[in-house]
Amino acid sequence: MHRRPVRDDLSDVSDAMGWADAIAAEAGLGERVRHDLQVCLEEALSNLVIHAHAAGEKDIALELLADGGNALVQISDRCAPFDVATAPLPRPDAARTGGAGLRLLRTFAGALHYAREDDRNVLRLTVHAPAVIDTATFKNIPAFAEMPDAALRQLIDASATHVFETAARLMTQGETSEFCIILLEGSVSIVNERQSGAFPVANVHAPALIGEIGALADLPRTASAVALTPVTAITASSAALRRAFDNAPRSLHGVIRQLGQQIRNVNTALGLYADGLGALERGEIDQTLAHDLDHLGPNLENFTEAFRRLTKRIEQERRTRAEMASAAVIQREMLPREMGDERLAGRCDVFGDMTPAKHVGGDLYDVFMLDDDRLALCVGDVCGKGVPASLFMCITVTTLRIVAREGLALDDMMAKVNTSLFAQNPTSIFATLFFGVVDLRNGRLTYVNCGHNPPLVLHRDGACTPLASSGPPLAILPAKRWPVQEATLAPGEALFIFSDGVTEALDVGGVEYGEERLLHVLSGAPVRDAKGLVAAVNQNVARFAEGAEQADDITCLALVLPTK
Amino acid sequence: MQLNIEDLPDGVTKAILAGRMDIDGASAVDMQFNVLAGNKRALVVDLSQVSFIASMGLRTLMTCARAISSKGGRMALASPQDNVRRVLDTSGVEDLMGVLPSVESAVSFVRTT
Numbered sequence: 144m145h146r147r148p149v150r151d152d153l154s155d156v157s158d159a160m161g162w163a164d165a166i167a168a169e170a171g172l173g174e175r176v177r178h179d180l181q182v183c184l185e186e187a188l189s190n191l192v193i194h195a196h197a198a199g200e201k202d203i204a205l206e207l208l209a210d211g212g213n214a215l216v217q218i219s220d221r222c223a224p225f226d227v228a229t230a231p232l233p234r235p236d237a238a239r240t241g242g243a244g245l246r247l248l249r250t251f252a253g254a255l256h257y258a259r260e261d262d263r264n265v266l267r268l269t270v271h272a273p274a275v276i277d278t279a280t281f282k283n284i285p286a287f288a289e290m291p292d293a294a295l296r297q298l299i300d301a302s303a304t305h306v307f308e309t310a311a312r313l314m315t316q317g318e319t320s321e322f323c324i325i326l327l328e329g330s331v332s333i334v335n336e337r338q339s340g341a342f343p344v345a346n347v348h349a350p351a352l353i354g355e356i357g358a359l360a361d362l363p364r365t366a367s368a369v370a371l372t373p374v375t376a377i378t379a380s381s382a383a384l385r386r387a388f389d390n391a392p393r394s395l396h397g398v399i400r401q402l403g404q405q406i407r408n409v410n411t412a413l414g415l416y417a418d419g420l421g422a423l424e425r426g427e428i429d430q431t432l433a434h435d436l437d438h439l440g441p442n443l444e445n446f447t448e449a450f451r452r453l454t455k456r457i458e459q460e461r462r463t464r465a466e467m468a469s470a471a472v473i474q475r476e477m478l479p480r481e482m483g484d485e486r487l488a489g490r491c492d493v494f495g496d497m498t499p500a501k502h503v504g505g506d507l508y509d510v511f512m513l514d515d516d517r518l519a520l521c522v523g524d525v526c527g528k529g530v531p532a533s534l535f536m537c538i539t540v541t542t543l544r545i546v547a548r549e550g551l552a553l554d555d556m557m558a559k560v561n562t563s564l565f566a567q568n569p570t571s572i573f574a575t576l577f578f579g580v581v582d583l584r585n586g587r588l589t590y591v592n593c594g595h596n597p598p599l600v601l602h603r604d605g606a607c608t609p610l611a612s613s614g615p616p617l618a619i620l621p622a623k624r625w626p627v628q629e630a631t632l633a634p635g636e637a638l639f640i641f642s643d644g645v646t647e648a649l650d651v652g653g654v655e656y657g658e659e660r661l662l663h664v665l666s667g668a669p670v671r672d673a674k675g676l677v678a679a680v681n682q683n684v685a686r687f688a689e690g691a692e693q694a695d696d697i698t699c700l701a702l703v704l705p706t707k
Numbered sequence: 708m709q710l711n712i713e714d715l716p717d718g719v720t721k722a723i724l725a726g727r728m729d730i731d732g733a734s735a736v737d738m739q740f741n742v743l744a745g746n747k748r749a750l751v752v753d754l755s756q757v758s759f760i761a762s763m764g765l766r767t768l769m770t771c772a773r774a775i776s777s778k779g780g781r782m783a784l785a786s787p788q789d790n791v792r793r794v795l796d797t798s799g800v801e802d803l804m805g806v807l808p809s810v811e812s813a814v815s816f817v818r819t820t
Contacts, residue, residue, distance in 0.1 A: 153763075157730045178759065178790045185729060185761040243769065243798035244762030250797040301793055321799065380796035382806070 149188055149203040156188040163207050163216075170209030173272055179251040179303070180214045180270045186244040187218050187227065187266060195222035202263075212272035213253075219265045227266060228257040232318075246321070250378065253305045271304040274327055274377060284325070284352050285401040290394035294387050301383035305376050313353075313368040313376070320357030320364055322378045326350060329374035333366045343452060346371065356402060358384050412450075419450055467530070471499055474533050477540050479510050486512055490583045493518070494673035495700035498644075498681065498693070505532035505574070506642045506696035507540050511547070516584050519547055522640040522700050523576035523595065526616075535572045539564060539617070543578070553580065553627045557591045557617075564618040573616045577640055586632040586704055591625040593617045598640040600630065601676075603706075605666040607639075635706035639665060639676060644695035651690045660687065673701040708732035710739050717818055719749040721810065725756035728764030737767050744771040748780030749817040753810050755786040765798050772804040781805070785813035 145166050149159045160181055167177045184205075191203055199221070206217040228249070232242045249255060253271035257264070278295045281287040287295060302325070307313055313324055316336045326349035333345040333353070344366060347353055357364055358381040379387075388395050478497055487493065495508045505525030513519050521543060525536045539560075546560050557578060564574070577598055579590035594616035597609035614625040632638060641661075648656040661680065668679045677699040684697060708726040715721055722743060726732055743750055752768065754760075760768075772782040783805030787795055795806050807813040 153730050153734075160729065175790070181729070181759060182761040182794060185763060189730060189763055243765050243800065246797050246799060247762055247765075247794060251794075300789065301796060303793075303797075322797075380793075382796040382801055383793075 145207045147205050147207075149191075149205050151192055151201045151203065153189060153192055156185070156192055159188060159205055160184050163205070166207055167209055167214060172209050172212060172214055176212065176214055176270050176272050180216070182247055182251045183216065183268055183270060186248045187216075187268070190227070190244060191218075191220055191222060195220065195225065197222040214270040216268050216270070217265065218268075219260075219263045221263055224259050224264060226257045228255045250303050250322070250380070253303065254307075269306070271306060273300075274304045274375065276327065276377070280327075280350050281325070284350055285404075286352050286355060286398045287394065288397045290387065290391050290397070294391040294394070297390070298379055298383060298387040299377065301386075302377035302379040305374075305378055307370040307374040307376065309370050309373055311370045311374075313370060313374065314364050314366075316364050316367040318364050320354055320360075320362055320381065322380050323355040323358040323384050324353050324368070324376050324378050326353065327375045327377065329370060329372040329376075331368045331374060332371050333368055335366045341367075349374075349376075355384065355398065359388070359398070415450060419454065470530055470533055474537060475499070477537055478508055484512055486515055487518070487583075489705065491518065491581070491705065492671075492673045492703040493520070493701065494677050495522075496677050496681065496698070498697040500644070500693045500696050505536045506644060506698040507536045507574075508640070508698050508700045509540055509543060510700070511544065513547060513550075513580060516582055518581045518583060518702075519578070520581065520638070520640060520700060520702060521576060521578040522598075522642060522698055523574050523617075524642045524644075524696070524698075525572060525574040531570055532572060535564075535568070535574065535618075538567055539574050539576070543576075553578070553589055553591055554624055557593065558622070558624045561593075561617050561623055562621065565621050568618050573618045575616045579638070579640070581632065581638070581702065586634070586636075588630045588632055588638065589627055590630070591627055593625055596641070596643050596646065598638055599662070599665060600632065601637040601639060601665055603633075603635045607662050607665055632702075632704050634704055635671060637671065637673070637676065637701060637703040639680075640700040641680070642696060642698040644693075644697035645680065645684055645699065647695060648684050648688045648697065649691050649694060650688050656684055656687050671703045671706070673703045676701040676703070708735040710736045712739075712743070715751075715814060717749070719751060719814055719818055720747045721751045721753060721814070723753045723756070726758070728757050728760040728767075730763045732759075733763040733767045740767050740771045744774035747775060748778060750775060750780070750782045751785055751810060751813040751817055752782070753785050753813075754791055755788070755810075757791055758788060760791050760794050762798075765794070765800060769800060769803055772800070776803065781817040781819075783807055783813035783816045785810045 147159060147162055149155055163184055164177055164181060167180055188203070191201060195201065202221040204219050208215040227245060230245065232245055251270065252268035254269040256267045276299050278292050281295055313331055326347065328349050330346055330348045331353070332343050333347060334341045334343050353368055354364065356362065361381065479495065493510055495510060497506050497508060507525070508522045510518065510520050523539060525532045525539065542560050542563050546556055549556070551559065575595040576593045577590065577595040579588055581588050590610065592612045593614050595612065597612045599607045599609055601607055610630055611628065613628065615623065646656055646658050646661060660683065664680055664683045665676065668676055680699050681697065708728060708731070711723045713721045713723065720743065724736070768784070775782045784795065785807055786809055787806065800806065805813060805816040807816055
């Protein structure tokens, strides 16, 4: 390995290039490798001198190793990070001259690797000895089948040899097609990159030509190419490819034939997809379709494979959806349906209901007797959606039920619940919760409110009074305590506890349902049964939000005391 | 690096470059190209005696081509050697100027203005 510092001026870059060429010549590297090495060094080094910024010394170091006819180069510097291997290329046009050098570097370096190591940019590049290519191999590629040897040789000579590691990207969808790639060894996957993820459309094995239509027709790439194995390839610029076909126009027949075959494949595949998607929709892949998939012939092997992957993905998604649905069922089962406790008979009327949003949600409510006379009621809302929120909701309900039975004072109880939830909370989920206890002998209500929206007390004259809220939600702060508050429910009065899914329900125009509408329904409702109150609110919200997607769980819990 | 300038009929100018158009080469002819860019509307650069060109040399040629085309003129590069042609193919200069196999074809390319 030879090493040399490079000063921050162009004349030293020039000297460094001479130094490198002398080493290359000494090591017996071929004329072409020496030339391409000079091109790469000039771009990489002059770029650092002219464009790169550094807080202090640029401290550029050049290392060179000649090995097996190849030149291995490492350039490192203390400049601001810049990844020449993947920085976007500007299109050369009348407005700017930039980008030409980067194109040169990426083409003439057969392998290019950038890393930021400590405070240094490290660029490693290899200039490969040209691949020894037998033109006979190319005759198996339809586009080249009819190309005369001389034109083929010229194209090969004008191309650069590249080596790609597994998973390296050979082409990127959407980029302008400035070159085509002729695979000499290895396999690549052609992937269509969609919003929903990368979808493999074909696997291509050497020897093969890819990206030629884009390069000939100056079209953006319609797909990306990713190496499935280590790949050796030559890349020919669109200019060189066009020149080859200009010199041998008859060989374009081969390109057109290949394109025609591809169009036929696509048409057949479209039919296959239509059949297949229909079958998937019905949840059945029947015998005939399975047979068709297995007997499509070599041209459609790629589509068969892609279709199988698609099928697998859809089935996986369906399974996930089924799991989500069972999670929603389990969650629903956690919540009480009917309050059949005989200790309630004649002393109060209580009813709760939760309408989950599209997927499993995070609302919870619970009603249970603490002893013969005291009824516990709670409504909560776990922040977040999906499985984590619903799991946390289940944990919250269970913890509340267990701790509530320990006979602690309300504030001690809630502090204990909070500590327990805080400890079981790796993803920092939190929950708002109203927890109240009604003494059925005298209507006395004691409660704590952990950041939940204030429940409403419905008086006999139709007026409503909110119960003042207090404190942060559960599971955010360790060792937090909430003050216990009190209120009294008179005979014939009701308590209505709800989640913000009620007041924040949106109509199709994006308008919130709001507290006013809720108050209006509650005060207008012919009290006094709990189920009727909940139904009145649910119906009113549903009518308001008709046509809009429900964004949040809607939970209502009503308690009505009998008129004495 | 040498640059000889020859006026051809019909207002076409031929610039014959010879040597290595590397960092030193490009800086040696940079000023002359600036003058050509300011004065000429039809310019052919004969590259047959240029053995090397890379990003610095391309920059000189592209700056000149841009100036000429902004005046409605045309510039073309003629008869590049194989290595030089590979560089031109890759760099995308063809969006800015013609690249032609002979001086004759380059002359007729710039004359059709």
